[in-house]
Amino acid sequence: MSISAIVQDVYEEMRPHFGEGKVADYIPALARVPLDKFGIAVVTTDGETAFAGDALEPFSIQSVSKVFTLTLALGRVGSGLWKRVGREPSGDPFNSIVQLEHEHGIPRNPFINAGAIVTADVLLAGHQPRETLGEILQFMRYISQDDTVYMDEDVARSEQATGFRNAALANYMRGYGNITNPVEKTLGVYFHQCSIAMSCLQLAWAGQFLANGGKLPGNGPRIVSAERARRINALMLTCGHYDASGDFAFRVGLPGKSGVGGGIMAVAPGKASIAVWSPGLNEIGNSAAGTRALELFAKKTGWSVFG
Template sequence: MQELIDNIVKKNSELTKKGKVADYIPALSKVNPDYLGVAVKDSKGNLYYSGDYNKKFTLQSISKTISLMLALMDNGEEKVFEKVGMEPTGDAFNSIIKLETMVPSKPLNPMINAGAIAIASLIKGKNSEEKFGRLLSLFRKISRNDKLDINEEVYLSEKRTGDRNRAMAYFMKDVGIIEEDVEEVLDVYFKQCSIEVDCVDIANIGLFLANRGIIPDTGEQITSEHIARTVKTFMVTCGMYNASGEFAIKVGVPAKSGVGGGIMAVVPHKMGIGVFGPALDEKGNSVGGYGILRDLSKEFNLSIF
């Protein structure tokens, strides 16, 4: 297993030359585009890793999976899906066009930026600090890493340059999707995207979802099996932005990418996988990370389809 993973990382390292780092968030533009790593944690507790698996990166859109989980735990399905839809989109993750042109004017799903901002508004707490504190505590628990925290530089960079997200949030406030103070909601969103992790952290979160919302080490049920399944279903239909259909065919497991270069993949009942490669394709997905997951799926017949 270890030798196979080493070979897969080596093979896909060439792909990093075909992508580029996210430069629209200034702090992300500084990352070495040649980084590539993977960690695999299976249901028996075995951990395999290779390459730049221990390099730190920010969650970005991977955070949308767990914020959705917390919002569902706080509010129930009916309220959450009054505010956010369940359908995939063919548009880019930061597109604003359908917010105004669709009736009713609500985000299509929780995995695009507009949907994730609406989800952040539903997390319970008396202010943005308490809301984010609850979310961070949840991430620490399910990643098995109580030292997780935000990268302050990335957070401030996102907050300073996030005008498109701000525009979407104020539009949603205008049409009643967001009921909270917009800047408080955005603060939660920018902070959740800026949580710093490595591949092992992502693999642990993936294994938690693969294990139906139960932390494997302790047996603690954090969320219901139904909510865990809902999150994984969104990962299949929407998790790789507007490449989700292609990814489902070529890899075939629930996954969520982020423009920080991470991808979290979930093999139900079997394993969680975290990959990191900051060189992105034109749709915002890690080029090398996609290649690693494609090869792992092929070698171990991981597809759920």
């Protein structure tokens, strides 16, 4: 069966599940997104695309952005990043402050909020926020091969107005010396990176370098080394869904990263990158219908990394 036929099959089988879960209403701009939206897109490593549903409609990628800022930070400071952020699953909610106290301001991994705030701080070093955000946006447009990718100012303002826990995390880490820039500037970068708006198709293109050994499709340019692509994928598999990462590995078996906007980007190494979007979240904060769709897709393709 062709990829297009599988994507269409998944879309049709998912219809009864559109609207499952609850939108992230603690961010006012996300509370207004219709619950019944659903999109899925796949880009194979040879550049074939397939998509269905609302796959061309931009949405707030939120924490999926952490994969790309991690990529940039590793390019900036290399393995030095791991002195400031760990590589282990957290087992706690994405905005928990509990572990930071036990572990002296070192976040457990780069995909929980505290870890991504440290990553933003690394990217900000020696720059003004506007320059750093320009660099992040330029990178997203480059890897998705689409200059229409943008940061949604309404979402960024919404996050800044309600992001008290993130401010607490940043200030706590600043107390331990693990945030080196002014907290409000680092948080400004973090909130804006989370506000990046992309469609499923753009996001699937952006994940291509992780599916294709560090390169863009075909004989495209190298973004990272093959080893770094493997390691980013490993972190997505073990930490990409917060304290449901084990369950996602069990059910789907692909590296993936979720966001509270309802998006999930997943990678089938050597084969394809996949993006789904359904704004309704489960109790952990991951897309309810999106997770179910990826489980179905992995079953139909047999693409689980576990064989």
